[in-house]
Amino acid sequence: MSTDSRLDTSKVATSNRTDAATASKGSPAGSLASWADDRLGLATAMKKNLRKVFPDHWSFMLGEIALWSFVVLLLTGVFLTLWFNPSMGHVTYEGSYDQLRGVGMSESMASTLNISFDVRGGLLMRQMHHWAAMVFIGSMMVHLLRVAFTGAYRKPRELNWVIGCILLLLGTLEGFTGYSLPDDLLSGTGVRAADGFLKATPVAGSYMSFLLFGGEFPGESIIPRLYIVHVLLIPGLLLALIAAHMLLLVYHKHTQWPGPGRTEQNVVGYPMLPVYAAKAGGFFFMVFGVIALMGGLMTINPVWKFGPYDPTKVTAGSQPDWYMGWPDGLLRIIPSGWETVIFGYTISWNVMIPILIVPPLMLVVLMLLPFLESWITGDKRDHHLLQRPRNAPTRTAVMVALMTFYGLAWAAGGNDIIAIKLDASINQITYFIRVAIFVGPVVAFWITRRWCISLQRHDNEKLLHGYETGIITRSVDGQYAERHLPISGSSAYTLTARDRDEIYTVAGDTDAAGVAAPNSRSEKLRAKLSSWMYVHNVQKPTRAELEEAHHHAEHEAQLQSGLDHPVDGHQFDDHQLRNTDEVPLRDH
């Protein structure tokens, strides 16, 4: 293709209608774009994607917080690598912080202190990096909750859900390796705990520990190894998976809330350029700004107060960062005596259950949620319209039960701080959570499901009887009643834009010849689960019910007919009568 045949976009024609159009002088930016496009051919690729439409809702921007805080992590992380020295070589600190001068420590601790006190802007960068890590994982979790509560993980997005779960796991590991690098008293305690967890693994434990530490704990190798994992291995995986996550997002197109004009086949919203480019770009600066303010104003991990790691020391308030708090909480509440001795070897259930069994199990359960749901429901259709949490009561309740479990384990991880801040006994808190961690999720499940079903009933009431106007009328025989008015057509559409739930039933155990149907046992289980999931749900009204309700509502509409303004309530009382002298207020 020759360049002649193409439109030269660097020149824009000007005309004042009466004169012939003349080509303006090419702008430098336009010429540059043409030059680049001739060589890279980006215009064709961009033409479509820059106009890609995204729906607009605040909850669709939660994942964006994670993305932008990851960018802040990359920027501040690069700054820190310029001065951080990941070495366990022993030095005597001679820097600016008085209280530690003359104290022996590893080079990684000394360089962390150097970044904090002697590198210009270093402390701000360290604190921003750490706060950004906390926000990164926190925003991944609220994004995960949004996706789960709205059913956005249904087909075709199950694999993107799995990628998201792996991102959460990798983010947690990345956070832990970063937390361990300064080699201060707190992080050393954390690494020591990790060593204990490895060693609690039956048979392979001590081999794994020796492999990781290059010999007996702590050795000389752990910091350089964690460093390369922290700055190369996991960030590389994170970047690749974030790219895959977003490519799948573009490929699947974003989900949207149901509403007039929104179907499973379209996306209603604004184009990438200029609307979302501006919104997302602006949001990046807000994320950066909030993290910069946090880094500038709020202390995080003051390593100079912890001092260098020394296995003989420990401090009260030794906790992991918040995202590792819940396994720590499980570890804190499990009875300490749960151990089995087999042939002289101790199996430490008290470490294995809270650290090596439950957290990986929870992650697997999380990843399987969309697959379990689609197996139970038998729903293999694509879904691009979101569900309101109330319209999937069982799913919503399962998520709230999982959150309750997480929250209680999380609280147990801070039991000492809760004890001193609320003047409570740490023993009583522990006993309470030991029971609540089993009872709480069940209670939360039941309350949430009933709550959702009540909200479904409320929606049906709005559809059939209209909304509550707040206008109270009194009938002639003295009865008070609240007047309901029909909701708008678009609201009614939005409320009814959902499928009816179909309980799966097994056709028959045996066929005509008396041969058992294949998979009948699993099919029976599936039918049972499907019934458990759907049987209490309230279905949307049928067409006949709606029509009858509309007929009823016509009477209400008549009362409004002839008015050029919406009802304010006085149409239904005797106020108008009061203004006329001829008519008495009441006939007595």
Next chain:
Amino acid sequence: MRVLNRTAGRLSRHRRGPLAGLAVLLLGLLVSGSLYTAFSPAQADSQASQTDEVAKGKELFLVSCATCHGKNGEGIPTVRDGYQIGPSLVGTGAAAVDFQVGTGRMPMASPGAQAPRKKVVFNDEEIAALAAYVASLGPGPAVPDESDYSIDGLSEAEREEAISRGGQIFLTNCTACHNFNGSGGAMPRGGYAPALRGVEGKYIYEALLTGPQNMPNFSNGNLSPEEKRDVIAYLGSLEDTPEYAGFTLGGLGPVSEGLFAWLVGIGGLVGAAVWIASHTTRTKKDKVNA
């Protein structure tokens, strides 16, 4: 010289006299007696006032302390073996009284997991009287002098060294309960290690000496007086050092950091997302619903 020699010679002639021994003895007694009077802190009238102080202390003790500690400070056991309403104070010394009463922990307002620090109910004179009375029950650590816990007498270099040494002693012996920042920590069954920030050096020294409530006793064989002084110097230096990194969030470690990450970070940014989504594109100034 000649005069001195003659005098010495004359005295020397009497040195074997029958009254010489008696005269030397009297002279010696006179000299030592007057020296003692001149230099001894325990003068006759001070002795009397100390007795008065102990008597006054006993009076206060009977009113405010004896209910739990017994009329002679012997302690009162409960019917359950090993439990007591108040422990024996014999041998706890003046330092323990100065710490417990001086910080308002005693007299206890009500029985509980631990006596909290509260408003001090006795004045300095009364505390000294109580301390004198309890000290009279049996030998125990005395109230330390300011020179015991102050580093004011040291040179600049020695002070710096004392502070960094004190920091390491603090991290080894104290932070397990009192936290790296001296913010305090939890102990079993509702007990707690109180916050150390802003506590006077004297009380920290006394607590180390006497081991109040849940705290172990750090005897001078365990932590030498200089090491105790260095810990106090380190804690004092934290008060004088600005908080380089901003608000400390309670100085409690990762739990409070996590709380603020969620409240300020996630809370603020979700709020920002709601704000951005509610301000969508428009060509006119009037608000539109997308």
